[in-house]
Amino acid sequence: MAAYSSLEGKANFTPPDNLPTKIPCGEVTRYIVDCLTATGAPLHGAHALAEVLVAADTRGHYSHGLNRLEMYVNDLKRGLCDGAATPTIEKESVSTALVQGNNGLGPVVGKFCMNLAIEKARETGIGWVAARGSNHYGIAGYYAMMASSQGLMGMSFTNTSPIVAPTRAKAGVLGTNPICLAAPGRTIDDPFVLDMATCTAAAGKIEIQNRKGEPLPDGWAMGTDGKVTTDPKEAMKASALLPLGGDELHSGYKGYGLAMMVEVFCGIMAGSHFGPNIRKWFQTEEPADLGHAFVAIDQSFFAPGFEGRMGDLMDHCRNMEPVDPEKPVLVAGDPERSCEERIRREGGVTYLAQQMNESWKLAKLLGVEPMKGL
Amino acid sequence: MAAYSSLEGKANFTPPDNLPTKIPCGEVTRYIVDCLTATGAPLHGAHALAEVLVAADTRGHYSHGLNRLEMYVNDLKRGLCDGAATPTIEKESVSTALVQGNNGLGPVVGKFCMNLAIEKARETGIGWVAARGSNHYGIAGYYAMMASSQGLMGMSFTNTSPIVAPTRAKAGVLGTNPICLAAPGRTIDDPFVLDMATCTAAAGKIEIQNRKGEPLPDGWAMGTDGKVTTDPKEAMKASALLPLGGDELHSGYKGYGLAMMVEVFCGIMAGSHFGPNIRKWFQTEEPADLGHAFVAIDQSFFAPGFEGRMGDLMDHCRNMEPVDPEKPVLVAGDPERSCEERIRREGGVTYLAQQMNESWKLAKLLGVEPMKGL
Secondary structure, eight states: OOOOOOOTTGGGOOOOSSOOOEEOHHHHHHHHHHHHHHTTOOHHHHHHHHHHHHHHHHTTOGGGTGGGHHHHHHHHHTTSSOTTOOOEEEEEOSSEEEEEOTTOOHHHHHHHHHHHHHHHHHHHSEEEEEEEEEOOOOOHHHHHHHHHTTTSEEEEEEOOSSOBOOTTBSSOOBOOOOEEEEEOOSSTTOOEEEEEOSBSSOHHHHHHHHHHTOOOOTTSEEOTTSSEEOOHHHHHHHTOBOBTTOSGGGTHHHHHHHHHHHHIIIIIHHTSOOGGGSOOTTOOSSOOOEEEEEEEEOGGGSOTTHHHHHHHHHHHHHTSOBSSTTSOOOOTTHHHHHHHHHHHHHTSEEOOHHHHHHHHHHHHHHTOOOOOOO | OOOOOOOTTGGGOOOOSSOOOEEOHHHHHHHHHHHHHHTTOOHHHHHHHHHHHHHHHHTTOGGGTGGGHHHHHHHHHTTSSOTTOOOEEEEEOSSEEEEEOTTOOHHHHHHHHHHHHHHHHHHHSEEEEEEEEEOOOOOHHHHHHHHHTTTSEEEEEEOOSSOBOOTTBSSOOBOOOOEEEEEOOSSTTOOEEEEEOSBSSOHHHHHHHHHHTOOOOTTSEEOTTSSEEOOHHHHHHHTOBOBTTOSTTTTHHHHHHHHHHHHIIIIIHHTSOOGGGSOOTTOOSSOOOEEEEEEEEOGGGSOTTHHHHHHHHHHHHHTSOBSSTTSOOOOTTHHHHHHHHHHHHHTSEEOOHHHHHHHHHHHHHHTOOOOOOO
């Protein structure tokens, strides 16, 4: 995880003081679409990517939203990703498919695959789609929620650049490889949404700490010497995050095993790059050739009453006595739902000032209109 | 997780000194089958359960082998589990099924479901089978490896008695809910086998520490006051293990989310008991009505060359430079494979003396021949 070398020429622009930091979602979308089309992406692909990035920010996953735009722009500018490509089905059964992404934008590949999985799930109860030849697709949750918003169960997995160290190893060789499940709850607007990297803390969180200039909590990452570090710069240099669980005594090998499982679903099943063969973070000399997996399940093919049981379990957890009375017990998806509600209430997303400066410079470089505040 | 109250009358028997501790696998199997048939189970079911328990011991998962026999005997004796029951298919598509276990032995249900999933995977690329009305099925790995031993991918999940605390909560409400994936490697005897509880340490490991009279590592479990404890007795009393990751700062909510995910695949999809509705550990007043999930995938429906890529990734990890030169980097399934090889070399499983004493007393109580050593 080398420090990101920003786009050539961007440093020539000096942002004005006091740029707005609270931006309406529509305006963030407009800005992202403008940046991508200015880089040569067609409108359809630009919108698909903008939608996923804005979804990340409104759900509070800031590392995967606007924060990542420059990486996509860079890949498009250098011709490493083909903004105009559309995916093709290479192999298919009633319940499975292998999709070739043709090096298109990750969200274009992802939406295509998840729609295909949903179609198959409605026919046979399950659709399992593996994709290769793809690029970063943003938050896994976006695709899983495509299914849950239609009343089905959805799962999504992706491999990513090598940065997580196997237990006992000194270097990162697996991605932060997320696991995501969205399952309908009692009502359509109360799904269970688990969307988690299989390391203790996602790479994006290390980036954010680095951007804020704040230390890492103990146990998130190793330094180049194989010892745990709290320095985000050292962590980014070493590219050796700890898997979920942490050290061996605390079962970090389980997180390592889960990261491997996700790689099995992605690169190994789809035949894309995998593990150590994937390009390093922000190393932009070759196409990413990432692998993803998308699963949709129609729970009506199993026992009736799924949504009621799901709601019962979620509510049981939420109503449990907390250790600290000020910190209520939550269910996966609750923090994101609260964040979405707050942003709706406030009328926009509030970004860090540094993020706004970088976005302003990118706008100037690409010749698009900078974002306007509320 | 109340301390286990052993079978009535067992305490009347006093084992002789110096019982053998190293027992050939065939003899362990004979003993387990004798105990189960003496309790009224038919030979077929007794063999199915014995095979799974011996597999656990030979793979080094001692908590799930002979250590658990008394629990199964107890359920059979009290008529809480029907040793003679056979599972029935309630609902079926080309790729899915819902199976009613009819309160039969867990391994009888499990083998039936996994065979069904494998059959469907061969037809459509994937088989996803949910089961309800079942009982403890032993190690999840046994079922996943039924698929990998036939050259396919296998997954298995089960819910279990509530003992894992949601992040921020004081009490256990989810099971140790294991996730298991077995995937063929370069050769048929070198599969990737991830078989992990979604808590930091499985309940069985706490039992074993308790049996040994040794303290728990920090961060495995909470006491009745909601604080981390190292006392296995206090941990068993509180029934509040920490999910994988540990506390909130170290992303324990991810382990909590994974435990919920497994429950979604099991109790919520299958319509069995789930979460807090499942009977407590060793609480033996009602049938368990557990839920399981079994998935088989024929990877030939996806990109060709799966086994080579899987082998490459496994070997890459194994050959990485370790932090401690004396501790080589392993891959999920390696420790179990080493254990199996050692036991084959030594000609039998070596148990704790206390385990042998308990097994001797159980033999006397049931009127079966105690185990003979090598």
